[in-house]
Amino acid sequence: MSQAVSFEVDTYQNNRWVLECVLDDKDMALSTAKRLYDSKRFSAVRVVQETYDDASNSSRERVIFETTVADRDNRAAQQKKSDVAKKEVVDRSERHSLRKRPKKEEPAKKKPSIWTMVFLLVGILAVGVFALLYLKSL
Structure with a gap:
């Protein structure tokens, strides 16, 4: 009363x-069939x-x-369709981001030259000396 189970891998x-x-x-058996099918040497495997x-x-x-070349072609077409749909979503989001006004780039601030710094320092010192002299004369 026993049953024996076996699995045949067939190629077309x-x-x-x-x-x-x-x-x-x-x-x-399933992995062998998938491997044979992926080798693309057979039009169908079961x-x-x-x-x-x-x-x-x-x-x-x-x-x-069971899988056939038509199944493979359908999967490839489905994958291509989903890739195109994903690209369209990205394109739409890029177009949306382009509608926003781009931020104006602020011009780079020009740093003062060393001579400007020296002139400023001399001016501050001169004002300080004159302020001290004025306060001393009072």
């Missing part, structure tokens, strides 16, 4: 399905789960994963 070549390998582990029943001496098959 020359208008027919070709058995690539049989595995006992579902995750391994994983078939086969369950054999000892008691009835029969087996059942069920496709648990």
Whole structure:
């Protein structure tokens, strides 16, 4: 009364399905199928789960994963569409930011020259000396 489960990885070549390998582990079969499909050597890949029943001496098959070139093309088109949509959102936000008035750049402040500083210092000292002389004369 036991059941044996196996997973067949098939590739589509020359208008027919070709058995690539049989595995006992579902995750391994799925990753193998995806790897084969990503190699772009096959137009389609599928994983078939086969369950054999000892008691009835029969087996059942069920496709648990299948992908085709059309699926790949659809995913690529969908990705391109989402990339374009993201770019449009960015473009709209850039256009929005361009509508705002740009801040006027303030001209760089010109630093006073050394001669201006010396003249100012001499002037302050002269005023101080004259103030002291005036206060002393009182």
